[in-house]
Amino acid sequence: MCNEQYEESKLYQIRHSAAHIMAQAVMEMFEPGEAKIAIGPPIRDGFYYDFDLPRNLTPDDLKAIEKRMRQIIAKKEPFVKTVVSAEEAKEQFADQPYKLELIEGLEAGGVDEYGDEIQGETEISFYTDGEFVDLCRGPHVENTGEINPAAFKLQSIAGAYWRGDEKNKQLQRIYGTAWETKEDLKAHLKFLEEAKRRDHRKLGKDLDIFTFDEEVGPGLPLWTARGTAVIEAIENLAYETERNHGYRNVRTPHLTKEDLFLRSGHLPYYADSMYPPMEMDGSNYYIKPMNCPFHHKIYNSKQHSYRDLPVRLGEYGTCYRYEKSGELFGLMRVRSMQMNDAHIYCTPDQFEQEFIDVINIYLEYFKIFGIEKYVMRLSTHSDKGLGKKYVDNKEMWVKTEQMVRDAMDNAGVPYVERADEAAFYGPKIDVQVWSAIGREFTLATNQVDFAVPERFEMKYTDEHGEEQIPLCLHRAPLSTHERLVGFLLEHYAGKFPVWLSPEHVRVIPITDAHIEYAKKLADELYAAGFHAEADLGNARMNAKIRAAQKMKVPYMLVVGDQEMADGTVSVRNRDGEQMNGVAFAEFKAMLAEKVASRDAEL
């Protein structure tokens, strides 16, 4: 459901009304004037309300609040709208500082009670149900009885900064979910359970892809042999694709003197998210949080003619960023990451083609991975951020943003624009994707950099023999290994296509008599470059098949007397399809073709 439809739906009113009823129930828990209320909008699947309370809420409180909400619902109190003047509003909420701030915002105009910009006349209104009055533009259901008492549930308590600013006071937020029917609620809770099963953190453990260890440190994943197999398949794809698009690979160190990051301009902006420096021989050395400046130095290591451009330097570089502890999230936000990085140096004339070529690389990858739902987002600067978040050069911002728009429009690639989301050195196209369980991620990025080439004094000689400054593109179509594998685990629910699979094939002997043969086949497959294992454990064949199924191994080779006698295998795929009497050489050839083709089907 798109936003506009949602905002006009009954469900939206139900959730909005449930938020009011919840606030009412919370207010009743405290002495008059003790509980301060902030805002409480509907959100996807539910609603929340923010409170400033004399004590912290506990999970037990949620049960009591739910109970009280059901009592309010039973009263069938009508929701009544009253349009008031700013003065009346201030009088009503004299002891509610957050509401007063909102009213002042409404009075000043241009901003609604959630801080979003609004157009047209600002009308201040109340919604009243029973004893409870809230500053609200509505709409709501007719009366509290329209909320199904069996179709809502309070879910969690969280801290949330007033107006989303960490300099402000942190409020207590209660999240709830509300639906029209009990069945809808049950379905939603079931979906949440299902999402847990498809969570990359669980799948990563079950499928033995990666692990974290407290002694190693938070946000520092360890890739197992199986995980590394997946990563290497991705790297092969990247190297092959980039080769086809004219990239050259480079390699750079993990450490550098601070001078480099001072020149790049990163240090003043990002020192907080870098690991602290190591002092050595009178210099401060930093572990690299990005690869860019190294590539710039490689560009600068020799002269360039316009005839050499574009120069495209690629590297799967490992970077380290000190993400704040609360920001870490499985493989999706980590402190060590290997980026599918590359920098393209080109003339302004070449910009459009280069930019679109990067977009085309995305599209190639999305096709291979079967990623159908994505949104390209053009992130632009904001004037208020100039000189702070953004390089202070408005002319270049406006110019490069238009260059990106033109490139996207001319290529016919749809995108949305979002202001105040750019990198500090230029506008960018981020690609948002959604995993199978609905989680949104920025996967790929394609960034224009008009600032750094000048800082690094990068040059090329044009056809008139004059020195020019190139443009730079930063791009990471496959994101980082960490984020991509995390995403793909959820995207495929662990059922990797054969070419990406951590284990292509598992050989299963039927009895002890076939162990040697099974081992021989697995060794031969491994030597031929496949990820092959033999299950030689003390268990029945059926149990071994079950184990392989649970690991989502695409192919199982079951071998017994028959197969040993005639040099064949019984091929079973993870969809349960079975082919008996396949010559081993034939299977090997089929697997080789399957892996090379990157075919999604078994």
Add this chain to the structure above:
RNA sequence: GCCGACGUAGCUCAGUUGGCAGAGCACCCGCCUUGUAAGCGGGAUGUCAUGGGUUCAACUCCCAUCGUCGGCUCCA
């Protein structure tokens, strides 16, 4: 970093008012010699996250630290 919850075997989890640390799966051993999603029997498995404290006695109560999770903030 902030608010809150949680941390017991490799995994998933139980553990009563403070009184001998448990189950299933996995693992190891044995039996069976098996034909496409769990054969049977036996066995080993713990710094109850870490460090303090209270107590005759702490997995259990208190404090601190570390880590994870749900959010907020952030994501070059």
